[in-house]
Amino acid sequence: MIQTELSPKKKRKVASLEEQLKTDFVTLSSHQLRTPLSAVKWFSEILISQKRGKLNRKQLDYLKEVHRSNERAIALVNDLLQVSRVEKGKLHLDLVRLDIAELFEEVINTNKLTLSANKMTYHFEIVNGPLPALEVDKAKVKRVMQNLFLNAIKYSPNGGHIDVVVKRTQKEVVCSISDSGLGIPIDQQDGIFQKFYRGGNAAKVQPDGTGLGLFIAKSFVEAHKGKIWFESEEGRGTSFYFSLPIKAK
Amino acid sequence: MRSILIIEDDPTIQKALSEVMLSEGYKVYTSFEADGGLEKVANNKPDLILLDLILPGKSGFEFLKEIKNSPSTSSIPVVILSNLGDEDEVRQGLKLGAVDFLVKADYDLNEVVKIIKKYFPKK
Numbered sequence: 567m568i569q570t571e572l573s574p575k576k577k578r579k580v581a582s583l584e585e586q587l588k589t590d591f592v593t594l595s596s597h598q599l600r601t602p603l604s605a606v607k608w609f610s611e612i613l614i615s616q617k618r619g620k621l622n623r624k625q626l627d628y629l630k631e632v633h634r635s636n637e638r639a640i641a642l643v644n645d646l647l648q649v650s651r652v653e654k655g656k657l658h659l660d661l662v663r664l665d666i667a668e669l670f671e672e673v674i675n676t677n678k679l680t681l682s683a684n685k686m687t688y689h690f691e692i693v694n695g696p697l698p699a700l701e702v703d704k705a706k707v708k709r710v711m712q713n714l715f716l717n718a719i720k721y722s723p724n725g726g727h728i729d730v731v732v733k734r735t736q737k738e739v740v741c742s743i744s745d746s747g748l749g750i751p752i753d754q755q756d757g758i759f760q761k762f763y764r765g766g767n768a769a770k771v772q773p774d775g776t777g778l779g780l781f782i783a784k785s786f787v788e789a790h791k792g793k794i795w796f797e798s799e800e801g802r803g804t805s806f807y808f809s810l811p812i813k814a815k
Numbered sequence: 816m817r818s819i820l821i822i823e824d825d826p827t828i829q830k831a832l833s834e835v836m837l838s839e840g841y842k843v844y845t846s847f848e849a850d851g852g853l854e855k856v857a858n859n860k861p862d863l864i865l866l867d868l869i870l871p872g873k874s875g876f877e878f879l880k881e882i883k884n885s886p887s888t889s890s891i892p893v894v895i896l897s898n899l900g901d902e903d904e905v906r907q908g909l910k911l912g913a914v915d916f917l918v919k920a921d922y923d924l925n926e927v928v929k930i931i932k933k934y935f936p937k938k
Contacts, residue, residue: 576871579871596898600920601828601898604828604919605827605828605831608923609831611925612835612924643920644920
């Protein structure tokens, strides 16, 4: 059990707020963690801006490291909160009808600078179009796409190509993201969607990853009654697939 | 000069927000808790309120209800700036009349400054 250092008065307040706000202990703990992380984030931003005084090169670099590490801590707390919601069955879907291909193009556009910096090309294709509008939680599906697309970039440290295909079948739309990167060694494939799982290649290309991205992606896809799976060959690359059902209007 | 009331119980967070808002040219009022905040609203009629949710005494939601139920203060835009951020909390905040709900840890200070600008009443 996590012990928080709260005064008795604040403990009573938190307990009554928990009832009032219908939050659980994990959510409130995340709040307690996020508060000092926000303070570090904001004061380091104020200093990095140098509006309060000029910094020398080393001071600026070190402060940027502080800010970067803090952002990773914030991302971890956010991911842990998501995982907690998944495990408590509190994952809520804010459903809207949208064009899944357009959403994917949005994600690709957001990553164009990263693609270029990593000397990578991409190809986007729709198969068996036109695609029907799908009823999805936009933020969650976008997160899945972003996670898989960024992984394709990260696991291609020598550059390469990413193929994104959005394909309509009779009952679902299947999205695939294929890279020509490191691939996943066969003895490391079983645990890919588990919490905190990080294979050997993960440590090489993303030493600061949380190991929660694919667990969260799988939870989000399955919350939509979809499926997520992959094919991979070490040294040749990986293809991740996820499907989303087509619902009748 | 536009004015902002910051209701935030963490002194470090309150200091960071005040600093930045002052440097943006706003007049800044602050309170560590809701009842003090209500007093500042009554005395100063700020143009916008930045509101934390978990506060000693009354919660931010209770503060928001009171502000929105009073004709003299109901039109003041309130932006919730909290490190809670569950969908239920966001929905509740917006339902009670907040114009936006930002999770502190997810926004740079520059982003907060940019977002609140659009909520000031047109003069």
